[in-house]
Amino acid sequence: MIFSSLIYLTFFFLLVLLAYYLVPRRLKNGCLVLFSLAFYAWGEPVYVVLMILTIVVDYCCGLLIGRFSERRGAARAVIVGNVLINLGLLGWFKYAGLLVSAFDQLTGLSVPIPEVALPIGISFYTFESISYAVDVYRKEAPPVKNIINFATYLSFFPHLVAGPIVRYEKLQAQVLCREETLEKFTAGMMRFSKGLFKKVLLANNLAVLAERVQYMGNPSTLEAWMGVLAYTFQIYFDFSGYSDMAIGLGMMFGFELPENFDHPYVSRSVSEFWRRWHMTLGGWFREYVYIPLGGNRKGMARTVRNLAVVWVLTGLWHGASWNFALWGAYYAVLIICERLFLGKLLEKIPAFFSWLYSFVAAVVGWAIFSYTDVSAGLRVIAAMFGFAGAGTDSLGMYALLTYGPTFLIAAVCSVPAAGRLVERLRTSGKVGKAVWCAGFLVLFALSMASLVDNSYSPFLYAKF
C-alpha cells in the first residue's frame, strides 16, 4: 500500500488511528505491529512471511549478542552470521538476476537467470536490521527483550517501505516510551499533507513529462534538459514527499523520525548535496561502512578507497542495474575530487557558480540514474550538452511551454525560502491565516482530484 492512495486515506489511515488510540497503553505497540504487517501484506501477501522471519531471526540474534556481551568472539560470530543472513536475503531477492547475467556474460555460460520479485521495502528494512545488530554489538543500545517492541522498530509502517532509514539506537527509547499529544498529532497531519501535495501535485505531474521524453528517445538538447529536469524534480518531490508523509505519520503516533531531505538543490558542492539528500541513507553508510573501513583517518589513499567503496555501494543500493553502479561511481569521482582539491576552489568562487556546478552535477547524475540502459543515458547527456541531436524540437518547445509553470513552482518549492514565506503567511494575523487555510484546502482538493483521476481509466478499445 502507498500513502498517496484512496484506499490508504479513506480506510487504512482511519482504522489504524482509531485502533491505536482506543487500545490501552500496553497494547499500543502490538496494535502498530499488527497494522504494519497488514500494511505490508497488502502489497506483498506472500513476502510478509519473509518480513516476519527477518523479525524473528534478528530478534534472536540481538538476544544472543546481548547474552555474549562479555565473550566478544561469540558475539562477533553471531553478528557476522546475522549480517550475512540479511545481506544474503537482500542479495538473493535484489541482485541475483544482475549477478547471474553478469556471470553469464563474462563466462559465456548460460546459467538461467533467476526470476525473483523484489519484496517491497527490503532494501530499507534490511539496513535497519543490520543497524540493530551492530548497535547492540557495539553496546550503543541494549537488546530488546520483547519481540513486539523489536517488531515495532522494524516494521513500523510509516518508514517500512521507503524510509527514512532509522538507526535502532535512535528509535529504541521511543519504542519503549513516547508521548502522543494533540499538538504532535495535528502538526503531524499537516506534515503528512505537505508530503501528499508534493507527491501527488508535483512528482506525479512531472513524471508524465519525464516518461514521455524517455519514450520518444533521441532527444534534442532542449528536450533532453526538459526530460531530465522533470525527473530531477520528480524524484525529489516523490522521495522527500514520501519522507514528509512518513515523518508526519510518525508524529501522529507520538514518534519522532529523523529528517531525510534538507533542500538538496540549494547545495554548493556535491558533498553538501549528499548531506542534504536522503540523509538517513548517507548516515547509515557513514556509520556502518565508511567509518568501519577507516573513514578518513588512515591517510589519503585509504580515504579515497573508502569513498569509492561507499559510493559504488550507495549507487547499487538504489537498484540492481549497472547504471546505478555508474551513478555511484560518478559521485565517488566528484566527491573524491572535492576532497582532494575541488572543494577549496568551490569555496573561493562566487556562490552562484558553485551552486550551478552542484545542480548541474545532480541533474547529470539523474540522467544516468533514470536510464536503465547506460548507453541511452549517455546519449541523453551528450544531447544535453549539444553533442547529439538537434538544438530544439517540437516536444522540447511544447514541454517548455506547457510545463513552464510547473517547473517554476517546483523550483520555488525546492528552496528553503518558500517554506519560510508560507510559514510567515500563516503566522501573520487573521487574514494571513485565512489565506493559508484556503490555500491548504485548495491543494487538498486538487490532490484528491488527482488521486481520483488515477482511478479513472476509460476503456475505449471496445469502440474503436
Added chain:
Amino acid sequence: MKIQNVKEQWKKCEPEYAILTVLLLLCFVFGAAWILFAPKEDFSEDENRALEPAPKLSAASLLDGSFMESVEAYVGDHFPLRKEFISLYTVSQVAMGKRDVGGNYSTTPAEGGVYFGSEGHLYEVLLPDRTGTFEQNAQALANFAGAVDVPVYLLPAPSGSQEQGGNLPLFAPNHDQREELQRLRELAGEEAVVVNVFDDLASINGDYYFKTDHHWNTFGAYEAYEALCGEMGITPTPLDAYNLRTVTQPFYGTLYSKAVSFFQTPDRMYLPELKEEQDIRQYVNGTEEREGIYWEEYLEKKDKYSVYLGGNRGVDVVKNFDVQNGRKLLILKDSYANSMIPYLATNFSEIHLIDLRYYNFNVYDYIKEQGITDAAAIYSVKQLCDVSIANKLIVR
C-alpha cells in the same frame, strides 16, 4: 491520552492545524462511509466499462493479491464526487498550462492521451509505435491480400490530429501517420490497392472529424467512401441523395471521456438517410435480421456512435435487396468502417463485416463459402498500431 487532558492539549495546538486536521479526517470518514453505504452504479458510460463490483474475499484472492487490487479498484470506481473530481483535475491541468491530459507513457502500448485543440476540438496524441504491432498487422494484411483470389483494397484511416495539425496546441508534437501509410504501401506491393484518403480528409477541405470523438464524422466517412469507390471503379452515390438527420443532443464522444471537463462544448452528429428509401437489412452475427442499419436506442445513450450497426461484433452482414449486381464485399474493419456502411450499402448486394478482434473463425474459408467478390480492410492507423490482428489472418 486522558480525556481531561484533551482540552488542555487542544489549547497547545496551532488552531488552524487543529481545524484542518479535523476537517481532513472528516473528509476521509465521509469518503469511507460513502464507499461502504451509498448506492452503487455498475456501469460508467463515460468510460464505457463496467465498474468494479464489490470485492469477494477468499484465501486464493488474498494470497495472489487480486483481492487487494479489487478493493483498490472498487474504492476508486465508487469514490464520492468522482466525475467532479476528474473534471477539477482536467481544469487544474489546463490552468497550469497543460494542453494535453490522460497521457501514460509507462503502459504498453503507451497512451498519449488527448490534446486540447482550437475551436473546441479534442485530438488524440499520436505516438510512434514501439511495440512492433503495426509492422505485424501491416504484414498480415499484405499476406492476406496475396492469399485471396478477390481484389483487395486497404484503407488506413488517419486520426483527426493527423489531418488537422493546424488546430493542435502550439508546438504540440505528433507522430506522422503517413509513415504507416508509406509502410503499408511498401508491404502491399502489387497485391493490394492502398487507398490514400490523407489528402481528402485534410482540414483545408472541411471538418471531417468529430470534436469530441476519435472517429471521422459523416462527411469524413463519405470522403473515404468516395475515395474507395474511385479505386474500385464504382460510381459513388452522391451525398445529396441523403437527408442528414441531426441526432439527439448533446453528443460527447470518446475523446471527451479521456478529458472530462466542465468547459467542453458538446458535439454534433448527423445520420445520413436515403431520400429514396431502399430495402437494407442487417443480419446481426450473420443471422438475426433487422430493418435498416441504425440502432436508434443508442442515440439516447452516451455511446452514440454505436447507432451504426449497434457497435462492433465478430460478423455482421448488410444486404440491400434493391441492388441486384451480385457483388459481395467483405470488410475487415474497426469501427471507422461502420459509418461508411450507409453509403457502401447502396453499391453492393451484400456487405460482410468482420471485426477480427471478436472473430475466431477462418477468414479464408469464409470468403470461399460466401462467394465474396471484393475485399477491403478499413482500419484506423492508430488501431493498427495499438491492437494486434495479425494472428487472426494467418494463412491456413
